[in-house]
Amino acid sequence: MKFHVLTLFPEMIEQCCAASILGRAQSKGQISVSATNIRDYAENKHGHVDDYPYGGGAGMVMQAGPICRAFDAVTSGIEGEKHPRVIYVTPQGQVFSQKMAQELAREEDLVILCGHYEGVDERALIQIGAEPVSIGDYVLTGGELPALVMIDAIARLVPGVLNNSESAEDESFSDGLLEYPQYTRPEVFRGEAVPEVLLSGHHANIAKWRREQSLIRTGERRPDLLESADLSSKEKRFLQEYMTRDSENT
Numbered sequence: 634m635k636f637h638v639l640t641l642f643p644e645m646i647e648q649c650c651a652a653s654i655l656g657r658a659q660s661k662g663q664i665s666v667s668a669t670n671i672r673d674y675a676e677n678k679h680g681h682v683d684d685y686p687y688g689g690g691a692g693m694v695m696q697a698g699p700i701c702r703a704f705d706a707v708t709s710g711i712e713g714e715k716h717p718r719v720i721y722v723t724p725q726g727q728v729f730s731q732k733m734a735q736e737l738a739r740e741e742d743l744v745i746l747c748g749h750y751e752g753v754d755e756r757a758l759i760q761i762g763a764e765p766v767s768i769g770d771y772v773l774t775g776g777e778l779p780a781l782v783m784i785d786a787i788a789r790l791v792p793g794v795l796n797n798s799e800s801a802e803d804e805s806f807s808d809g810l811l812e813y814p815q816y817t818r819p820e821v822f823r824g825e826a827v828p829e830v831l832l833s834g835h836h837a838n839i840a841k842w843r844r845e846q847s848l849i850r851t852g853e854r855r856p857d858l859l860e861s862a863d864l865s866s867k868e869k870r871f872l873q874e875y876m877t878r879d880s881e882n883t
């Protein structure tokens with residue numbers, strides 16, 4: 634899968650994606666991340682890519698010209714010149730989710746536009762067919778960190794990027810629930826022992842305990858997720874009983 638990032642800070646994208654699992658995936662040719670500097674497509678000698686907003690107001694707006702020219706340069710390099718999916722990272726977008734990551738991981742090419750200043754001329758977004766996506770209800774100084782968050786979440790779902798021990802199978806959100814607690818050696822740490830069942834070697838009991846822990850954790854931390862999780866009536870009863878017991882004890 635190829636990520637094409639349009640940005641004013643290409644080094645932020647390149648440096649982050651050169652490290653760790655994304656770096657390894659790039660070396661193996663499983664993904665590629667290229668960052669195009671929008672400023673290279675300015676047509677004035679100062680390299681300005683922003684201007685005052687029509688109608689007044691604070692801040693500067695990124696101009697349509699440099700963005701559209703950078704986009705054309707990127708897409709002309711895509712095989713068959715197919716129109717790729719284009720994401721514009723902005724707090725005004727639909728909120729990014731694991732489901733969206735799974736859907737985007739099936740794309741061959743993905744263009745991500747990072748904004749700065751007060752925003753981007755709306756005509757650029759229409760011209761390049763950008764879909765607005767937010768990573769959460771807070772405002773950052775620019776789109777580079779959101780773009781990196783999305784690239785990381787999508788890339789790890791591309792087949793082969795994670796090896797067996799890093800596998801994405803049994804983890805938070807994959808079945809609509811939060812992941813169960815994990816433990817490793819030592820068996821006792823500062824007086825706190827690992828739950829007995831995990832040492833038993835009894836696979837069915839371990840699986841049952843983990844499922845219950847996932848249910849409890851989701852109920853306590855993210856009850857909103859339970860509405861769309863796929864739970865059996867036995868699991869619903871278990872959770873109901875646990876939550877009633879828990880609220881009686883507090």
Ligand code: ADE
Binds near residue numbers: 774776
């Ligand atoms: N740019 C600034 N804040 C953002 C956010 N929360 N999500 C996506 N892009 C952004």
